[in-house]
Amino acid sequence: NDDKVTIIATDAAGNETKQLVTVSVKDFVLSTSVVWNNIGDDNNINIAELAMATLSGTVTSTDSTFTDLNIASIVFKQNNTIVHTINTALPVINNNTWTLDHDNAWASKLVDGNCTVVVNLSANSNSITGQGKTVVAIDIVDPDTPVLNFTDTGLSNDGVTKNGTMTVGDLEAGATWQYSIDGGTNFTSGTGSSFILNEGTYTENTIQIKQTDVAGNTSSVFKNMSSVVVDTTNPLFTSATTVDVKTNTEASETIYEATAIDNNAVTYTLEDGNQKDKFTISKEGELRYKQKQATAHNDDKVTIIATDAAGNETRQLVTVSV
Ligand SMILES: [Ca+2]
Ligand SMILES: [Ca+2]
Ligand SMILES: [Ca+2]
Ligand SMILES: [Ca+2]
Structure with a gap:
């Protein structure tokens, strides 16, 4: 602020007047804070929040003598691309503060990702400009249904x-x-x-x-x-562990009916070992000899497995006497 110059004004008759003029060079700083409202404190805007979000700010300047201080435009950028600009019906600066009310006209332009809002200020017939900006994350995509x-x-x-x-x-x-x-x-x-x-x-x-x-x-x-x-409960056998069969019973005849109770469907199979190879069993539990037994004996043993629909198994050894 120390540039001084004297200007001489001279009229046609040669009369002179001098005036010393002091010129000060100033950094005019004009800026504004930019704050999202109604978005919680996570700096992340979700679907419900975007439906009522507003922006506001406070203008800071190094000089109080600006004339026609105003917001010239509000620019929304995503990934460095301008997605929307507001340059009409802009917020008015009152006592250095301003608020951009919620409006779908701008809110609907925002998409998933980081969003930068730039608020451009203007004063003194646009000879002074300044700005403020803020970055927020926008997540307006619902997660998948699990x-x-x-x-x-x-x-x-x-x-x-x-x-x-x-x-x-x-x-x-x-x-x-x-x-x-x-x-x-x-x-x-x-x-x-x-x-x-x-x-x-x-x-x-x-x-x-x-x-x-x-x-x-x-x-x-x-x-x-x-x-x-x-179903974590094993089937429970209720049928006997011994059975008597008459000699020469037809092979087609059921000699024993395996029964096990369970909350779910049970099927029956035979476990390897003992005299398993002499018998067949249907999945419903009907036990039969493969061949007619002509001579009496009482040492045929077979293990029946009851399996429920969940795969829980119970075994029962059955002794068959002919
Ligand atoms: Ca939020
Ligand atoms: Ca999401
Ligand atoms: Ca069960
Ligand atoms: Ca199953």
């Missing part, structure tokens, strides 16, 4: 399993997830990527799973479309 996988032991694809570990798939990195086993009445926070179902029957829609991404967007709810049955 999927449920489990090992369907025993009979395949019947939904009856002895392994109650339910694995949750399609979880997003950083997401939290919840599951319900009562049709969505109560949800429990999940950890890792699986949960354990206790023994029982879980009918259609009883098992529900949802996830929430880091921004707070929640997925659609997975619901099981068919029953899941967890």
Whole structure:
């Protein structure tokens, strides 16, 4: 501020007047803060937040004598590309503060990713300009609907399993997830990527799973479309361990009916060993000799395996006397 110059004004008659003029060179600093509102404190905008987000700021300047201080434009950039510019009906600066009200006209232009907002200021007939900016993350994509996988032991694809570990798939990195086993009445926070179902029957829609991404967007709810049955109980034999057969009974005749009780369907097979090769058994449990037995004896032994739909097995040794 120390440049001085004397200017001489001279009229046609030669009269002179001098005036010393001091010229000060200043850095005019004009800027504004830019703050997102209604987006929580995570600097991340989710779908619900974007529906009511506003922007505001406070203008800072090194000189209070600016005339016509105003916002010239507000520019939204994503990945260095301008996605929207507001240059009409701009916020008015009042007591150095301004607010951009929510409007779908600009909010709807924003997409997933980092968003930079630049607020351009102007004063003194546009001879002074300045700006402010802020960067925020925008996440307006719902996470995928989780999927449920489990090992369907025993009979395949019947939904009856002895392994109650339910694995949750399609979880997003950083997401939290919840599951319900009562049709969505109560949800429990999940950890890792699986949960354990206790023994029982879980009918259609009883098992529900949802996830929430880091921004707070929640997925659609997975619901099981068919029953899941967890069966960890072995079948219980109720048929006898000994049987008497008359000599010369036809081979086609059932000599013994294996019976085991279980909550789920049971099938019967024979275990290798003993006199297994002398017998056949139907999956319903009908035991027969392969050949007519002509002589009396009481030392034929065979082990019957009862297997439920989940693959749980119980063995019973049966002694056949002819
Ligand atoms: Ca947020
Ligand atoms: Ca997301
Ligand atoms: Ca099964
Ligand atoms: Ca069972």
